[in-house]
Amino acid sequence: MAKRIVNGILVALAMLVLLTTVGSVSAAPSVLNCRNCHSSVFARWNGSPHANTQADVASELSEERVGQTANDVIHGTDAEDCIACHAPTAVLVNGGMNESQALSYFFTTTDGKFTKNTTAAHTADWPNVACTACHDPHNPGKPSYFNSTTKKYEPMKSASELCGQCHGNLRFPDTDHLTYNIRSGTGGIGVPDQQTMPGVTCTDCHMYVSEVDGSNSAMFHGHSWKITVKEANGKNTTSCTHCHADMDTAKANAIIAKFKSSFQALDAAVQKNVTAAMNAMKGVENKALQAKLKEAQFNLRYAESDESGGFHNHNYLMSLLKDANTKALEVISALKGSAPTPTAIPTTATPKSTTPAPTPAKKQPGFEAVFAIAGMLAVAYLFRRRH
Numbered sequence: 001m002a003k004r005i006v007n008g009i010l011v012a013l014a015m016l017v018l019l020t021t022v023g024s025v026s027a028a029p030s031v032l033n034c035r036n037c038h039s040s041v042f043a044r045w046n047g048s049p050h051a052n053t054q055a056d057v058a059s060e061l062s063e064e065r066v067g068q069t070a071n072d073v074i075h076g077t078d079a080e081d082c083i084a085c086h087a088p089t090a091v092l093v094n095g096g097m098n099e100s101q102a103l104s105y106f107f108t109t110t111d112g113k114f115t116k117n118t119t120a121a122h123t124a125d126w127p128n129v130a131c132t133a134c135h136d137p138h139n140p141g142k143p144s145y146f147n148s149t150t151k152k153y154e155p156m157k158s159a160s161e162l163c164g165q166c167h168g169n170l171r172f173p174d175t176d177h178l179t180y181n182i183r184s185g186t187g188g189i190g191v192p193d194q195q196t197m198p199g200v201t202c203t204d205c206h207m208y209v210s211e212v213d214g215s216n217s218a219m220f221h222g223h224s225w226k227i228t229v230k231e232a233n234g235k236n237t238t239s240c241t242h243c244h245a246d247m248d249t250a251k252a253n254a255i256i257a258k259f260k261s262s263f264q265a266l267d268a269a270v271q272k273n274v275t276a277a278m279n280a281m282k283g284v285e286n287k288a289l290q291a292k293l294k295e296a297q298f299n300l301r302y303a304e305s306d307e308s309g310g311f312h313n314h315n316y317l318m319s320l321l322k323d324a325n326t327k328a329l330e331v332i333s334a335l336k337g338s339a340p341t342p343t344a345i346p347t348t349a350t351p352k353s354t355t356p357a358p359t360p361a362k363k364q365p366g367f368e369a370v371f372a373i374a375g376m377l378a379v380a381y382l383f384r385r386r387h
């Protein structure tokens with residue numbers, strides 16, 4: 001009881017601190033405000049990729065966006081809104097900016113254009129994927145997404161929906177980061193929908209609730225987004241053990257490695273066959289074969305848009321690759337005579353978990369249905385160049 005009241009007072013205090021700083025000149029200090037009271041969460045976040053995004057954006061701008069203005073990058077023909085995913089609250093810095101202004105404020109240009117010498121600028125103020133990108137300071141308990149275009153918070157139905165704004169096509173239909181979509185097991189062409197671990201959410205694996213004290217947050221470990229975390233006693237814990245009692249860290253890592261290597265071996269072989277089919281089709285006018293080749297390319301690209309390199313919804317990823325392969329081989333054999341010999345695909349047994357998962361899976365059926373539609377829409381856009 002007393003603790004609740006103390007907490008209440010602290011929250012009220014927190015809000016006072018926040019209200020005096022909201023709309024202030026820089027977004028970086030607002031992260032520092034969170035650190036004052038959530039120092040352990042801050043430390044975890046600070047060591048994670050979410051807190052280290054500026055150098056990546058700078059290097060890509062200097063390689064792939066030479067000669068373009070910030071406005072070209074955000075709104076041009078090959079538009080990609082780097083700010084929205086890599087540092088949404090950057091638009092609050094410097095008295096308030098739009099996304100194009102933020103991009104040219106934080107990355108150097110010459111005559112308004114990015115060059116091969118483009119580097120990061122105003123680094124101390126770059127907010128990264130800040131606390132306030134995922135938490136509305138006025139409603140911190142509910143996962144919220146800060147939309148850098150509208151500069152407003154959008155409350156999320158679930159944490160996975162939050163992840164899917166940037167690691168899926170929920171905000172940008174033509175992104176090539178499609179983990180959220182792959183996890184939902186829909187969207188492939190001619191491949192049956194399939195979920196390897198139905199109902200398991202991003203945060204179940206990536207924001208594991210640790211038993212460790214010494215923090216005012218039960219999610220102390222969660223904010224590293226790592227699957228395997230080091231406990232205070234020095235031991236490693238993997239989030240998989242949460243549901244699979246038969247798995248320790250070593251076993252879990254062995255399964256993860258096995259899933260990834262079987263995906264990567266198959267992916268390499270399928271890439272060769274799809275490329276061979278593309279070469280064989282050069283100059284061939286055949287609508288049916290052209291359509292088949294397109295589907296093969298689509299399913300291959302879709303499988304490769306998963307960010308785990310073959311772990312997420314593993315069985316579905318393998319089905320996408322096998323389908324792409326079958327279609328590529330059909331194209332090649334239809335053109336026999338001119339086409340080269342196809343590459344044999346590797347056959348590997350994939351590991352199974354022996355224990356049924358004791359934790360009931362939390363399902364959100366309405367959500368999956370919404371996604372299925374989004375997945376169909378994504379189909380039309382998937383052929384965009386990978387950034």
Ligand code: HEC
Nearest residue numbers: 007010011013014017033034036037131135137140141216
């Ligand atoms: C003055 C101290 C203080 C500051 C500053 C502060 N918080 Fe908190 N916050 C608290 C306390 C105290 C709680 C309640 C903790 C508990 O229940 O264990 C809390 C709870 C939370 C929760 C959980 C809410 C829930 O309902 O489960 C989130 C999320 C959160 N804070 C995020 C933030 C973010 C993001 C910032 C920076 C924008 C921030 N806080 C700044 C003290 C603070």
Ligand code: HEC
Nearest residue numbers: 056057060061073080081082085166167172175177307387
């Ligand atoms: C839809 C959200 C989204 C947009 C828009 C976006 N990124 Fe990313 N980006 C991500 C995510 C998510 C990752 C992490 C991917 C992973 O871990 O596999 C990432 C990773 C990267 C990386 C690391 C290498 C890689 O490809 O994994 C670079 C470099 C990068 N982004 C640059 C950019 C640039 C430059 C822009 C704008 C032109 C941009 N991104 C736009 C979400 C986005």
Ligand code: HEC
Nearest residue numbers: 034038041042045129130131134143159203207217218219
């Ligand atoms: C990429 C999104 C993201 C970022 C960035 C982020 N969080 Fe969170 N945070 C979450 C999610 C999602 C949850 C809820 C996890 C769940 O319960 O499933 C959460 C939970 C919390 C909680 C409540 C945990 C508890 O149960 O007590 C606190 C406190 C918190 N975050 C603080 C912060 C602070 C402080 C920062 C910055 C240092 C931060 N978060 C950055 C997504 C984020």
Ligand code: HEC
Nearest residue numbers: 049050052053056084085086129133162163166202206225
């Ligand atoms: C506002 C956009 C955004 C949201 C929301 C977001 N992420 Fe990220 N995430 C990124 C970006 C951008 C990167 C890559 C940073 C880089 O490497 O430049 C990233 C990186 C990661 C990584 C590490 C990738 C690597 O290559 O090591 C993991 C894991 C991750 N995110 C999981 C999550 C989960 C789980 C959620 C939901 C709770 C989430 N993210 C929400 C943008 C976001």
Ligand code: HEC
Nearest residue numbers: 160163167179180183197200201202205227256307308311
């Ligand atoms: C069943 C557990 C599980 C679920 C659910 C899950 N992931 Fe993962 N994720 C993993 C594993 C395991 C890896 C591979 C880590 C490695 O290679 O060490 C991974 C890798 C990633 C990476 C690349 C990180 C890196 O280190 O390269 C990102 C980004 C990511 N996941 C985001 C998400 C998002 C977003 C969701 C929800 C849409 C999600 N994951 C759901 C287990 C999971």
Ligand code: HEC
Nearest residue numbers: 197200204205239240242243252255351352353357359361
């Ligand atoms: C929130 C609970 C939960 C977490 C966390 C979790 N799993 Fe699972 N896992 C499940 C469920 C549910 C199934 C499906 C069981 C079934 O279909 O009988 C499953 C099935 C599996 C399977 C069998 C897949 C197949 O091909 O049939 C493997 C392997 C597996 N999980 C590995 C992992 C690994 C590795 C991790 C950690 C990265 C992990 N799981 C994390 C709940 C979970």
